Amino acid sequence: MKKLLCTAAAIAFLSTSAFAASSALDVRTKMMSYNESDPSIVDILMDEQGNDREESDFMARMTAATPDQQKMLMDACTKAQEEKVTFSDMVQARCKIASGN
Numbered sequence: 001m002k003k004l005l006c007t008a009a010a011i012a013f014l015s016t017s018a019f020a021a022s023s024a025l026d027v028r029t030k031m032m033s034y035n036e037s038d039p040s041i042v043d044i045l046m047d048e049q050g051n052d053r054e055e056s057d058f059m060a061r062m063t064a065a066t067p068d069q070q071k072m073l074m075d076a077c078t079k080a081q082e083e084k085v086t087f088s089d090m091v092q093a094r095c096k097i098a099s100g101n
Contacts, residue, residue, distance in 0.1 A: 034076040052090045
């Protein structure tokens with residue numbers, strides 16, 4: 001019985017991890033679709049696996065972005081919010097920074 005419970009717990013854990021990774025990549029892909037599939041815009045917010053960037057990395061990328069890139073990021077965030085894309089609290093907060101709110 002213990003072996004069955006351990007196996008079930010392991011499957012549940014792995015399924016949740018896979019879902020979280022899939023969701024993060026889905027958000028990245030969706031946001032890229034808002035800016036002609038330019039990965040450099042979404043790269044400001046998240047890495048290639050869809051993981052949130054560290055604060056210092058985000059700020060450095062945001063500061064280095066051109067005004068056009070910053071506008072594209074703001075537009076992508078706005079479209080994502082309009083379509084009710086579910087992304088992390090951190091990305092949501094950074095979208096507010098990008099839009100100046």
